[in-house]
């Protein structure tokens with residue numbers, strides 16, 4: 200099992216606010232980590248640190264290939280839906296293909312094989328019929344499926360999803376997490392969700408993120424411990440899931 204990334208003693212935030220303090224986390228190739236925590240706890244900020252969109256004030260984020268340390272790795276990212284610009288005039292198929300952007304340049308020409316791959320992914324998610332629609336015409340759930348296709352089209356080593364089930368109905372949510380479980384055979388996954396009831400059936404470990412926190416390595420935690428992190432523990436407990444806890448930092 201290879202190591203993908205290591206976050207070491209990272210503190211990060213925005214101009215006027217430190218959001219994450221002293222975070223430690225290791226992500227390996229076969230991981231499927233669910234991240235839970237209260238609104239404003241820093242979950243999205245943590246994903247942005249991993250993506251390199253926010254530079255930590257302190258600490259390091261290192262990526263690995265074998266024993267080599269790299270400055271980056273291939274990451275597929277499904278942003279939280281309210282951060283997606285729906286006004287941008289672009290068709291579904293082109294959104295999916297834009298996931299190949301780094302290789303092809305933004306409005307680059309795509310090969311027949313790449314278009315076929317995009318269509319296969321849309322088919323797999325049950326939305327091939329939408330391929331020519333403008334993204335402004337889609338429902339929230341449809342848009343999320345389109346962005347999942349975009350996130351995985353380049354076969355990334357790590358897939359990160361920020362609250363992917365906010366807009367989807369129960370049936371699709373089950374299909375969606377089933378799809379993620381399949382994808383986890385090919386890539387590591389980090390998924391942020393408020394719906395702990397659903398994710399606890401699928402993920403392998405759970406990390407709880409709540410602002411000033413630090414990593415407590417591979418811990419099986421009790422309900423009492425989790426309660427202090429402000430997480431909806433009563434739902435977690437029905438799944439037989441080992442929990443990885445990012446513990447509140449006590450000064």
Ligand SMILES: Nc1ncnc2c1ncn2[C@@H]1O[C@H](COP(=O)(O)OP(=O)(O)OP(=O)(O)O)[C@@H](O)[C@H]1O
Pocket residue numbers: 213214216218236237238239240241242243244245279
């Ligand atoms: N671009 C930004 N500029 C300044 N502050 C920000 C920015 N984005 C987030 N914050 C602040 O950082 C804190 C953590 O936000 P973050 O979005 O990481 O939380 P979250 O756990 O993802 O919350 P949610 O469950 O609501 O998505 C919040 O207090 C938020 O106001």
Ligand SMILES: [Mg+2]
Pocket residue numbers: 242243244279361
């Ligand atoms: Mg968020």
